[in-house]
Amino acid sequence: MSRRCLFGLWLLVAACEGDARPRPDQALVDSVREVAAPSASQREPAQLTRIDVYSAGGEDAAGARVVLLFQGAPLFHQQQLPPQGILPQRIAIELEDTDWGDSVPVSQSVGRGGLRRVRLATPNPRVVLDLEPGATGRVFYLTDPYRIVVDVSATTRQSEKRRPLVVLDPGHGGREPGAANDEYSLVESRLALMLAELTADRLRAIMPRARVMLTRSDDVDLSLEERCALANTMEADVFVSIHFNASSEPVSKGGVTTFVLDTNNDRQALRLAARENGTRTSEVTGIQSFLAKYHRKGQASGSMTLAGKIQRHTLQRGRAVLPKLADRGVRKAMFYVLVGARMPAVLLEASFLTYEPEARALTTRAYRKALADGVASGIASYLHAR
Ligand SMILES: [Zn+2]
Numbered sequence: 001m002s003r004r005c006l007f008g009l010w011l012l013v014a015a016c017e018g019d020a021r022p023r024p025d026q027a028l029v030d031s032v033r034e035v036a037a038p039s040a041s042q043r044e045p046a047q048l049t050r051i052d053v054y055s056a057g058g059e060d061a062a063g064a065r066v067v068l069l070f071q072g073a074p075l076f077h078q079q080q081l082p083p084q085g086i087l088p089q090r091i092a093i094e095l096e097d098t099d100w101g102d103s104v105p106v107s108q109s110v111g112r113g114g115l116r117r118v119r120l121a122t123p124n125p126r127v128v129l130d131l132e133p134g135a136t137g138r139v140f141y142l143t144d145p146y147r148i149v150v151d152v153s154a155t156t157r158q159s160e161k162r163r164p165l166v167v168l169d170p171g172h173g174g175r176e177p178g179a180a181n182d183e184y185s186l187v188e189s190r191l192a193l194m195l196a197e198l199t200a201d202r203l204r205a206i207m208p209r210a211r212v213m214l215t216r217s218d219d220v221d222l223s224l225e226e227r228c229a230l231a232n233t234m235e236a237d238v239f240v241s242i243h244f245n246a247s248s249e250p251v252s253k254g255g256v257t258t259f260v261l262d263t264n265n266d267r268q269a270l271r272l273a274a275r276e277n278g279t280r281t282s283e284v285t286g287i288q289s290f291l292a293k294y295h296r297k298g299q300a301s302g303s304m305t306l307a308g309k310i311q312r313h314t315l316q317r318g319r320a321v322l323p324k325l326a327d328r329g330v331r332k333a334m335f336y337v338l339v340g341a342r343m344p345a346v347l348l349e350a351s352f353l354t355y356e357p358e359a360r361a362l363t364t365r366a367y368r369k370a371l372a373d374g375v376a377s378g379i380a381s382y383l384h385a386r
Pocket residue numbers: 171172178179188242243244276
C-alpha cells in the first residue's frame with residue numbers, strides 16, 4: 001500500500017482540498033506546470049500506460065475526470081486551446097520524452113460531463129481532450145503511481161444542479177481486497193460493491209430525482225484521493241464510503257458503525273483507521289496534527305446528521321433479518337478517504353465479517369438487501385430534511 005509518507009499525504013490533501021476548486025484565474029491559464037525534475041539518474045523516458053475516464057454516467061453529468069497513468073515520471077505542460085475550424089476547444093497535455101503503450105487507445109469517445117473525446121495526437125506526443133462549449137478543466141499531478149489528472153466541468157444548468165447527487169464509494173478493490181472471512185468466502189471489496197449497487201438501485205427507486213454514482217463499478221484499484229476528488233468534482237451532495245468491519249481477535253458482538261472524520265485519538269478507532277487507510281497505527285497518529293487543519297468544520301455538522309440517519313436506518317432494516325444486530329453508534333476516526341470532502345461524508349462499516357452470525361447472514365441476499373435498503377433510506381431521509 002502506498003501513501004505512507006507525509007509527502008504522499010500532502011499530495012492526497014492537495015488533490016482533495018487545494019486542487020479541487022481552483023481560483024477562476026488559475027484554471028487553465030497557467031501554461032506550464034511541470035513535474036519536479038527527476039534527478040539525473042532517474043531520467044528515463046516515461047511511458048503512458050493507460051487512460052482512464054470517469055464520469056457520473058448519464059448525459060447530464062456535471063463533469064468528467066481523465067486520469068493518465070505513467071510508468072516513470074512524465075515531463076509535461078498543459079495548454080488550453082480555443083475552437084479552431086472544425087476543432088472544438090481543447091485541453092492539450094504536451095508530453096516530453098514519453099512513449100505510449102500499444103494498448104492505449106488512440107481515441108476514446110466520451111460524450112458526457114463536458115468532455116467529447118480523449119485522443120492521442122502528434123507531432124509531439126500529447127493527449128488532447130476535446131471539450132463541449134463552455135466546459136472548463138484543470139490539471140493536477142499525483143505520484144505513486146505517476147498520473148496526470150484532468151478534471152472537466154460541464155457548464156452547469158440550474159435545473160441539473162438542483163438534482164441531488166449521491167456518491168457511493170465501495171471500499172477497496174483491485175489489489176486491495178480489504179478484510180476477508182475465508183470460511184464464508186467473504187471478501188470486503190466484493191461485498192462493498194454489492195452493497196453499493198443494491199443501495200444505488202434502492203435510492204433510485206425511492207428518490208427518483210436523486211442522481212446516484214459509484215466511484216467504482218468493478219473490481220479495480222482506486223486510490224483514496226481519487227475517490228474523494230471524484231465526489232468533489234461532481235459537486236456531490238452526499239458521499240458514503242461503504243466498508244465491512246473485521247477483527248483479528250475473536251469478537252463477542254459485531255454490529256454497525258458509521259464514522260465521520262475526526263482527528264481524535266481513540267485507540268480502537270485508530271486501529272480501524274490504520275487498516276482502512278493501509279497504514280500502521282503509529283503513522284495515523286503521527287499525521288493527525290498535520291491533517292487537523294484541513295478538517296472543515298462547516299461540513300462536520302452535516303456529516304454528523306447524515307451519519308446518524310444512516311446508522312439508525314441501517315440498524316433498523318438489518319435487525320429485520322438479524323434481530324440482535326448491535327449498535328456501535330456514530331463515531332469519529334481519521335479516514336483518509338473522507339479528508340477534504342466538501343460535502344457531508346461518512347464511512348459505514350455495515351457489519352462484521354469476522355462475527356459468525358453476521359458473516360453467515362452476509363452470504364444471503366436478504367441480509368445484504370436489508371442493509372442496502374437501510375443505507376438508502378438514511379440518505380433519502382437526510383436529503384429530504386435538508
Ligand atoms: Zn474497509
